[in-house]
Amino acid sequence: MAVSSRTRVGIVGAGPAGLMLAQLLSLRGIDSIVIENRSREYCEARQRAGMLEAGTVAALRAAGAGKRLDAEGLEHDGIYLQFSGERHHVNFRELVGRTVTVYAQTEIVKDLIAARLAAAAPIEFSASQVSVSGVTTDAPVLSYVDAAGVAHEVTCDVIAGCDGFHGISRPLVPGLSVYERSYPYAWLGILADAAPSTDELIYSRHESGFALYSMRSPDVSRLYLQVPAEEDLQAWSDDRIWAELQKRFGLPGWSVSEGRITDKSITPMRSFVAGPMRHGRLFLAGDAAHIVPPCGAKGLNLAVGDAIVLASALSALLVEGSPALADDYSDACLRRVWRATHFSYFMTSMMHVLPGDPFDDAIQRAQLRYVTSSHPAATSLAENYSGYDSPVVGG
Ligand code: FAS
Ligand code: PHB
Numbered sequence: 271m272a273v274s275s276r277t278r279v280g281i282v283g284a285g286p287a288g289l290m291l292a293q294l295l296s297l298r299g300i301d302s303i304v305i306e307n308r309s310r311e312y313c314e315a316r317q318r319a320g321m322l323e324a325g326t327v328a329a330l331r332a333a334g335a336g337k338r339l340d341a342e343g344l345e346h347d348g349i350y351l352q353f354s355g356e357r358h359h360v361n362f363r364e365l366v367g368r369t370v371t372v373y374a375q376t377e378i379v380k381d382l383i384a385a386r387l388a389a390a391a392p393i394e395f396s397a398s399q400v401s402v403s404g405v406t407t408d409a410p411v412l413s414y415v416d417a418a419g420v421a422h423e424v425t426c427d428v429i430a431g432c433d434g435f436h437g438i439s440r441p442l443v444p445g446l447s448v449y450e451r452s453y454p455y456a457w458l459g460i461l462a463d464a465a466p467s468t469d470e471l472i473y474s475r476h477e478s479g480f481a482l483y484s485m486r487s488p489d490v491s492r493l494y495l496q497v498p499a500e501e502d503l504q505a506w507s508d509d510r511i512w513a514e515l516q517k518r519f520g521l522p523g524w525s526v527s528e529g530r531i532t533d534k535s536i537t538p539m540r541s542f543v544a545g546p547m548r549h550g551r552l553f554l555a556g557d558a559a560h561i562v563p564p565c566g567a568k569g570l571n572l573a574v575g576d577a578i579v580l581a582s583a584l585s586a587l588l589v590e591g592s593p594a595l596a597d598d599y600s601d602a603c604l605r606r607v608w609r610a611t612h613f614s615y616f617m618t619s620m621m622h623v624l625p626g627d628p629f630d631d632a633i634q635r636a637q638l639r640y641v642t643s644s645h646p647a648a649t650s651l652a653e654n655y656s657g658y659d660s661p662v663v664g665g
Contacts, residue, residue, distance in 0.1 A: 272413065272421040277301045277392075278588055280412035280426035282400060282439055284313050284393060286375060287556030287573040288432030289382035293333045294581035294663060296389060300588060303392040303424055305414050310383065310395045317461060317533050319375040320484055320492055321471070321567035324368040325660025326574045332663035335381045343373035344485065349655065351642055352474035353635060357521060358642035359470070365645075365652035372471075374486050375570050394422075402429050405442060405552035427551065427588055430580060432573075434557040435542070443549040451615070453539035453563060455479075455622055456501055457494045460511060464491045464529030473565070473621055474519050475634060480621045481518035482565075483526065491527070494564075496622050503536050539563040539618065541611055546600040547576075553599060555580050560607045565621055566614030571657065576603050578661040606659055613654040 279295055281288045284306035292302045306313060322330075327343070330336045347363040348370075363369050386393055396417040404410040412424045431439020440446065465488060472483040479496035486492050495514055497506075508531050515526045542561040547554040556573030579602055583595035595602075620637050624630050641647045 272423040274423050274425070276425045277303050278427045279430055279584060280402070280410070280424050280428070281305065281430045281432055282402065282412065283431070283433035283437060283556075283558070284308075284379070284383065284395065285432060285434060285556060285573065286378055286382070286570055287558070287577050288430065289379060289386065290329070290333060290574050290577035291430055291432060291555060291580055292391060292393075293335060293382055293385055294577060295584065296386075296391060297333065298581065298585045298589065300585060303394070303412070304386070305397050305400055305412060306393065306395050307397050307400055308395065313395070314376055314380050314383065316379075317374075317376065317459070317535065319564065319567070319570035320372055320486060322371045322373055323571045323657030323660055324370065325657040325662070326571045327371050329574055329578055329661075329663050330378065330381070333385075335378070335385050338377065338381055339371070339373050342377070342487070343371040344487070345369050345371050346470045348652065349470055350468070350472040351638060352472055352519065352521075353638045355521065357472065360642070360648050360651060362652040362656045365649045366656055368652075368656035370567075370656050372485055378570070400438060402431075402438065402442060402552065405429060406550040408551065410551045428584055429552045431552055431554045431558045432556050432577075435561055437558050439552065439554055439558050440544055442552055443544075443546065443554065446544045446546075449541075449543045451541040452499075453618060453622070454499050454624070455496050456499050456539055457482075457537045457564065458497045458501065458503070458506055458511070459492070459494045459533075459535050459537060460531050461486065461533035462491045462493065462529045462531050463489065464527045465489050466491045467525065467527040472519060473617070475621045475623065475638060476518040477623065478514065478518055479623050480565075481515060483519060491529070493526070497536065499538065501536055503534060506534070537564065541615055543604070543607055543611055545604050547603050548596070548600045553580055553584075553596075559603070560611070562611055562614035563618040564614075565617040566610065567655065568610040568614050571660075572607060572610050575606055575661045578663055578665070579603055581663075582665065606661070609654070609658055613658075
């Protein structure tokens with residue numbers, strides 16, 4: 271016999287989308303429960319994004335989860351684009367008056383979980399048999415078995431599917447329009463105990479392949495290498511990784527600082543957009559509805575943006591009885607998602623090398639030459655990278 275309870279919003283998934291939504295709803299006095307099928311430790315340790323748009327930084331502050339971000343985040347004026355032996359700085363602060371901040375997704379998840387637990391808000395980790403029913407009624411049910419093996423049925427006003435690309439929510443939306451592109455390469459990412467030898471991120475297009483020099487702190491580097499789509503991680507020893515990074519970033523008198531590699535993984539590249547992001551009382555947010563290749567640093571920022579828009583829509587619907595924002599939720603999100611999807615595709619296709627394709631090679635270098643020499647072109651990149659049309663908390 272399941273334990274029955276009631277709340278206003280049932281949230282599936284304790285990633286950035288689900289946690290930010292729960293936090294923003296609570297600021298509006300709207301109760302929710304977050305159901306997560308992984309452990310808290312797993313969620314807090316999962317190595318993913320690291321670059322925050324200006325709007326995301328402002329939103330985390332407004333949500334009351336910005337204290338450590340302000341203390342430990344690394345504010346950057348822009349990025350470097352490297353190609354044909356040249357390294358060019360694109361200064362967002364000068365071009366569009368916005369900066370970006372390096373602060374790991376792991377830390378955002380920790381900060382939001384801490385904020386929810388400090389408010390004694392319900393988050394169930396390590397749940398199993400999670401399911402959703404009744405989304406076309408006005409009392410959908412979120413069912414799960416908790417870590418102690420007790421079955422629960424939570425009757426909600428609304429369900430938020432924040433359960434990522436492989437979650438259970440998107441399949442519940444009938445007649446989805448799906449747009450997808452897979453890329454013939456992947457990213458091998460490492461975390462290393464090495465003080466970065468650059469002050470800001472370097473996106474490097476080398477004839478051997480793309481590489482990204484990011485960081486997590488003054489002592490920890492985060493670096494990525496373009497590898498073939500089906501690459502086996504076992505084929506990459508630490509020495510081979512460092513040698514390839516030195517080759518792809520190397521400039522006379524400058525080198526990558528090396529150290530102990532503490533995390534290694536391969537991430538496939540895909541663009542994916544599914545809509546509508548709503549069906550009855552089910553609303554999708556974040557990777558549950560869209561995936562972007564990480565070269566544009568958009569995935570996490572899109573997830574937070576969806577949570578901001580959804581929190582406003584649900585507040586209007588559930589508190590004021592006004593359905594207009596909820597009715598427009600999917601279209602409003604998809605306009606922003608498609609802009610970010612194009613920018614991520616633009617950065618990915620400009621930076622990644624397709625071996626044996628001299629036309630593509632020439633086109634990419636022409637685009638890079640243009641973006642690093644034309645003020646309007648650099649301004650467009652700066653506007654998109656630092657956050658175009660970012661939603662505002664309470665907007
Ligand atoms: P998430 O996937 O983060 O969270 C979904 C949550 O739902 C997870 O905790 C999952 O365990 C849970 N869940 C799934 N099914 C469930 C079920 N049935 N019941 C309950 N819970 C369930 N973005 C960048 O900007 N830069 C990057 O470098 C970058 N690197 C990435 C590397 C990898 C390997 C991946 C997968 C993504 C990467 N991303 C990157 C994108 C990433 O940051 C996402 O955009 C971000 O995590 C999206 O947040 P959510 O939508 O909350 O989804
Ligand atoms: C990261 O720091 O993990 C990161 C930064 C920028 C990107 C992708 C990943 O485009």
